Amino acid sequence: MTDHVCLQLQSWLHGSAGLWSSSLPQTGFFPPLENAMLLSGTFNNRVALITGGGTGLGRAMTVTLSQLGAQCIIASRKLEVLQQTAEEISSQTGNKVHAVQCDVRDPQAVSQCIDQMEALTGLPDVIINNAAGNFVCPSERLSPNAWQTVIDIVLNGTAFVTLELGKRLIQKQKGASFLAITTIYAESGSGFVAPSASAKAGVEALYKSLAAEWGRYGHRFNIIQPGPIRTKGAFSRMDPTGAFEKVKIDRIPTGRLGKPAELANLVAYMSSDYASWMSGAVIRFDGGEYVSIAGEFNELRSVTPDQWKVMEAMIRKTKGS
Structure with a gap:
């Protein structure tokens, strides 16, 4: 009996993460609230730049900031997508959203984008570096071009936007909030x-x-680390078959994926004067996923009360070190 139980426990711990959360009853304790959290007018007379703001999470951030009074500039390579998004959000919120084409990988394009932005709105009060590129691939299959593409968009693009804007803001003696996703x-x-x-x-x-x-110089810099939040573009590259979504949910203690509007509320708070003493912060926003997968013994959550009784009896019988 004991050997059989041991074999069962090994199987449960190493091969059946879904047993713990097949019904995910805890989800009811963590309902998403998707309406704007901050007071209307929080960003009145403020200008916000959101890179990658035409789709996905960037779009959700733009909606929330615009609802709260910000004049928003959204920037990415695809001008047609940006223009459509800008028109839709402007008609929804009543606040102007500007579309500015920018390839963040190109320092000259970034400089020209900021020139255009200055002419439209002046320098921004809020800068959100959200533009990203990613895909799943075994590292042995990576080409130099694939590596370079992601590094250029994510790291170099963030650096080019941040440094160019920072220099101009310093010259104008204007403070700002910078946020990286x-x-x-x-x-x-x-x-x-x-x-x-x-x-x-x-x-x-x-x-x-x-x-x-x-x-x-009056500049704040903060970081948000989101866990899995479903957007069409990101999930098509990161989970093309849909097979990994259930695995992800199973290991998130709150039992669900995040919502774009939830992230947008956090972005708005961290970019607002309510967070004016927050700088250098890294905020993990993932429903507990990181700590769930990091803990050595966290898979023991799949063990039932009856199985714990057997294990406890075995432990009590153990003698010595």
């Missing part, structure tokens, strides 16, 4: 997304460095 595996690393993990870790080092250096 990274990922929970920027901290741990992760197989199959080595370029993204490396680039995002570099972004975090850049922002923490500038938080220390540029506070004297």
Whole structure:
């Protein structure tokens, strides 16, 4: 009986993560609230730049900031997509959203984008570096071009936008809030997304460095590490078959994926004057996923009360070290 139970326990612990959360009853304790959290008018007379703001998470951030009164500029390579998004959000919120084409990989294009932005709105009060590129791939199959593409968009693009804007803001003696969107595996690393993990870790080092250096100019630098939040573009590259979504949910203690509007509320708070003493912060926003997968014994949550009784009896019988 004991040997049989031991074999069962080994099987449960190593091969059946889904047993614990097949019904996910805990989800009811963590309902998403998707309406704007901050007071209407929080960003009145403020200008916000959101890179990658035409789709996905960037679009959700733009909606929330625009609802709260910000005049928003969204920037990415695809001008047609940006223009459509800008028109839709402007008609929804009543606040102007500007579309500015920009390839963040190109320093000259970034400079021209900021020239255009200055002519439209003046320099921004809020800068959100959200533009990203990523895909899953075994590292032995990565080409130099694939590596370079992700590094250029995520790390170099963030650096080019941040440094060019920072220099101009310093010259004009204007303060601003800078926010970078990274990922929970920027901290741990992760197989199959080595370029993204490396680039995002570099972004975090850049922002923490500038938080220390540029506070004297009135600049704040903060970081959000989102866990899995479903968007069409990201999930089509990161989970093309849909097979991994259930695995992800099973290991998130809150039992669900995040919602774009939830992230947008956090972005708005961290970019607002309510967070004016926050700088150099790295906020993990993942439903507990990181700590769930990091703990050595966390898979014991799949063990039932009856199985615990058997294990406890076995433990009590153990003598010596």
